[in-house]
Structures are given as C-alpha cells and as structure tokens.
Amino acid sequence: MPGQRSITEAEKLVEEKLGGIRVRREQMAVVANMHRAAAAVRQHLENSVLREAELTWTAFVVLWVVWIWGASETRRVAEEAGISKGTLTGVARTLQTRGLVRRSGHPTDGRLAVLSLTEEGETLMRRLFPEFNEEEAWVVGQLSDEECRRTADVLRRVVLQVEAHGEERRLALLDGAAPAPRRSGRRPRS
Amino acid sequence: MPGQRSITEAEKLVEEKLGGIRVRREQMAVVANMHRAAAAVRQHLENSVLREAELTWTAFVVLWVVWIWGASETRRVAEEAGISKGTLTGVARTLQTRGLVRRSGHPTDGRLAVLSLTEEGETLMRRLFPEFNEEEAWVVGQLSDEECRRTADVLRRVVLQVEAHGEERRLALLDGAAPAPRRSGRRPRS
DNA sequence: GGGTGACCGTTCGGGACCGAATTGTACGGC
DNA sequence: GCCGTACAATTCGGTCCCGAACGGTCACCC
Numbered sequence: 001m002p003g004q005r006s007i008t009e010a011e012k013l014v015e016e017k018l019g020g021i022r023v024r025r026e027q028m029a030v031v032a033n034m035h036r037a038a039a040a041v042r043q044h045l046e047n048s049v050l051r052e053a054e055l056t057w058t059a060f061v062v063l064w065v066v067w068i069w070g071a072s073e074t075r076r077v078a079e080e081a082g083i084s085k086g087t088l089t090g091v092a093r094t095l096q097t098r099g100l101v102r103r104s105g106h107p108t109d110g111r112l113a114v115l116s117l118t119e120e121g122e123t124l125m126r127r128l129f130p131e132f133n134e135e136e137a138w139v140v141g142q143l144s145d146e147e148c149r150r151t152a153d154v155l156r157r158v159v160l161q162v163e164a165h166g167e168e169r170r171l172a173l174l175d176g177a178a179p180a181p182r183r184s185g186r187r188p189r190s
Numbered sequence: 191m192p193g194q195r196s197i198t199e200a201e202k203l204v205e206e207k208l209g210g211i212r213v214r215r216e217q218m219a220v221v222a223n224m225h226r227a228a229a230a231v232r233q234h235l236e237n238s239v240l241r242e243a244e245l246t247w248t249a250f251v252v253l254w255v256v257w258i259w260g261a262s263e264t265r266r267v268a269e270e271a272g273i274s275k276g277t278l279t280g281v282a283r284t285l286q287t288r289g290l291v292r293r294s295g296h297p298t299d300g301r302l303a304v305l306s307l308t309e310e311g312e313t314l315m316r317r318l319f320p321e322f323n324e325e326e327a328w329v330v331g332q333l334s335d336e337e338c339r340r341t342a343d344v345l346r347r348v349v350l351q352v353e354a355h356g357e358e359r360r361l362a363l364l365d366g367a368a369p370a371p372r373r374s375g376r377r378p379r380s
Numbered sequence: 381g382g383g384t385g386a387c388c389g390t391t392c393g394g395g396a397c398c399g400a401a402t403t404g405t406a407c408g409g410c
Numbered sequence: 411g412c413c414g415t416a417c418a419a420t421t422c423g424g425t426c427c428c429g430a431a432c433g434g435t436c437a438c439c440c
Binding site: 246247248249273274275276277280281284299300301302372374375376377378 | 397401
C-alpha cells in the first residue's frame with residue numbers, strides 16, 4: 001500500500017466531494033495512518049520473525065501475555081491480548097496442540113480455566129522475544145527515542161478515550177434507538 | 191482491553207524474564223499502542239457509525255477509496271485499501287449485491303476490472319462520510335491539531351520504512367535460507 | 381433445598397483475510 | 411498464425427475474529 005502521499009491529496013478531493021462541509025483533516029490523517037502503520041508492521045513481523053516460528057500475530061500476542069503475566073485465567077488473557085473470549089478459545093487450542101501452552105482448571109472455582117506456558121513455550125519465548133523486539137525497533141527505526149515516547153503517549157490517550165467513553169458515546173449516538181444488529185454472527189434462536 | 195498501564199509494568203517484567211538483555215522499551219510501547227489504538231478505533235467505528243449502515247470496516251474503506259478516487263481498477267483499489275486482491279474480490283462482490291458498487295470490464299484491456307460507485311453508493315457516502323469523520327475526530331478528541339499532525343507524520347514514516355525496506359530486510363533476516371511456508375492457505379498441488 | 385441471577389468458557393454462524401494455485405487476456409518474437 | 415512470458419482477476423484452503431447463544435458453576439436468598 002503506497003499512496004501514503006495520497007492522504008493529503010485525498011483531503012482535497014473529499015472537500016470537493018462534500019462541497020464546503022468541513023473535513024477534520026488532521027484527525028482523518030491520524031486514524032488512516034494508524035491503521036496503515038499497524039497493518040504494515042503486523043504483516044512485516046508475521047512474514048519475518050513469526051514465520052519461522054510458525055506463529056500468527058495473535059498467537060504470539062497470546063503467548064506473550066501468558067509469558068509475561070504468568071498463569072492467568074483465560075478471561076484476563078483475552079482482555080490483555082485485545083481479542084474476544086471466543087477467539088481466544090480457538091487460538092489457545094491451537095497453541096495447546098502444539099505443546100506451547102497448558103490449559104488447567106481452577107482449583108476452587110470450577111468456572112475458570114487457567115492458561116500457562118509449557119516448558120517448550122517458555123523456551124520458545126526466551127529465544128523469540130529478543131528477535132521480535134529487535135524487529136519492532138527496526139520498523140520504528142526512523143524515529144528517535146523521544147518521538148517514540150511521545151507517539152506511544154498520544155496513542156495511549158486515544159485508547160483511553162475510546163475505552164473510557166466509547167460505550168457512552170455509542171449510546172448517545174443511537175439516541176434511544178435500538179442498536180442495529182450485527183450483520184454477521186449467530187442468529188437469534190427465536 | 192484495559193491494561194494500558196500494564197505496558198510500562200510489562201517492560202520491567204520482560205527485563206526480569208530476559209535477565210539483562212536489553213529491551214527496546216520505547217519501540218515496544220509504540221508498536222503495542224499502535225495496535226491497541228487501531229483495534230479500539232476500528233471497533234468503535236464499526237459499532238457506531240458503520241453499524242447503522244451495515245458496513246464492516248473493510249467494506250467502508252473500499253467504498254471510500256472508490257468514492258474519492260473514482261472508478262478504478264480493482265488492483266489499485268486493493269492496494270489503496272490495504273487489502274489483498276483476493277480479499278477485495280469477496281468484499282466487492284458483497285458491495286455489488288447490495289447495489290453500492292458496479293463492476294465493469296475495462297474497454298480496451300480485457301484483463302482489467304473496474305469498480306465504480308452506483309448512484310446509491312454515492313448517496314450513501316455523501317451521508318455517511320461526515321458522520322464517520324466526526325467520529326474520527328471524537329476518538330482523537332484528546333489530541334490537539336498539532337499533536338495530530340505530528341503523530342500522523344510519525345506514523346507515515348513507519349509505513350514508509352516498512353514499505354520501502356521491508357522486503358529487503360526480510361530477505362536479509364532469512365540470510366539465504368528458504369522462507370518458511372505460510373501456515374495456512376492453499377496447499378501446493380504436488 | 382430450590383430458585384435465580386451473575387459470571388465463566390465454549391460453540392457456532394458469518395464475514396474478513398492472506399497468498400498460492402488457477403484461469404484468462406495481452407503482447408512480444410518468430 | 412503460434413508460442414511463451416507477463417500480468418490481470420478469481421478461486422479456494424486455512425486461519426482469524428467477533429459476538430450471540432449456550433451450558434456449566436457459583437453465590438446468595440428465601
């Protein structure tokens with residue numbers, strides 16, 4: 001995806017299209033670039049460091065979470081990894097069959113399941129993470145440490161905004177109307 | 191996904207885990223936050239503005255590209271939208287059956303296919319984009335215009351780095367070895 | 381002890397997504 | 411005209427991903 005330059009070009013075209021309606025250029029550019037960058041980085045890492053280990057991005061993130069935080073309830077892992085519980089079930093199963101992760105029931109609370117790394121998983125992460133981190137450093141290689149800090153901070157504020165007020169905002173936008181059903185997914189039994 | 195705070199915490203845990211090996215903290219934080227932010231924003235928009243229009247994020251991006259750039263070859267649309275040609279085929283078909291997009295063959299080159307908006311698609315975008323843009327502005331509402339500009343610029347440089355030198359970098363990392371096959375996807379006929 | 385919620389993980393429907401294989405058109409050289 | 415290469419879009423296998431529905435467990439109350 002080139003057309004990086006195109007974002008500025010696009011703004012003009014949008015304004016033409018809308019005939020005078022104000023476009024929030026800067027805001028549009030941040031959001032667009034955020035997604036381009038995230039996708040590019042993810043793809044690069046999947047096709048380099050993660051490929052040799054036969055891991056997808058998500059699988060790696062899950063491993064990483066369990067590695068860093070130690071044995072954790074699946075609910076927490078999903079939250080921390082930024083995926084839904086349902087997705088985690090599948091990913092965890094894959095990792096389990098590959099012998100990288102262990103799934104055990106909680107001793108006292110029968111509802112909970114706990115994930116932890118196997119010895120093999122531990123070894124893999126010890127080897128893989130430095131490579132991964134090295135590559136993270138490479139993709140942002142054009143930025144100074146200070147720029148990294150500032151950018152990380154800015155992005156954090158975006159996340160906070162959405163997480164803290166997103167729900168409320170969505171309700172306000174609906175203005176009492178029933179939320180439209182999702183287009184895909186399991187249908188009501190009715 | 192909370193645990194925003196956890197990123198800084200995580201850095202310490204990582205260093206413990208690795209026992210002295212240097213971790214590029216700032217770089218790690220940028221990459222992590224980039225993905226968190228992108229996911230959060232995407233989800234918010236899919237569950238608010240896009241939901242009422244029954245569009246997924248990708249479908250909207252494709253519409254947007256065709257809207258702004260006018261009738262375009264599918265190849266260019268895919269590139270501009272940041273998805274593979276294969277994915278576009280499916281998304282375009284969906285949009286076509288919903289009457290928002292038209293697919294026509296190229297007049298002189300029979301290999302090409304061209305996408306353009308229908309009248310209905312045009313109308314939809316004229317109504318939808320301002321709402322979308324408003325919401326983009328909201329998610330980055332905690333940032334000043336200047337911060338938006340700076341961040342957009344920084345992110346653009348990340349994209350450029352990966353796009354300009356990613357291929358080369360991946361080859362260098364392989365160091366002559368055959369690239370591991372992708373884990374999923376169509377198998378060789380053999 | 382029999383509700384009755386609240387909460388957890390899993391199942392499952394449907395779309396998104398990549399990328400190799402495939403199919404089809406164009407165009408050069410002969 | 412015919413072949414081979416180049417390049418277009420589509421097909422398709424396999425995974426990811428969300429979120430509603432589901433089934434199991436817990437905790438609290440009567």
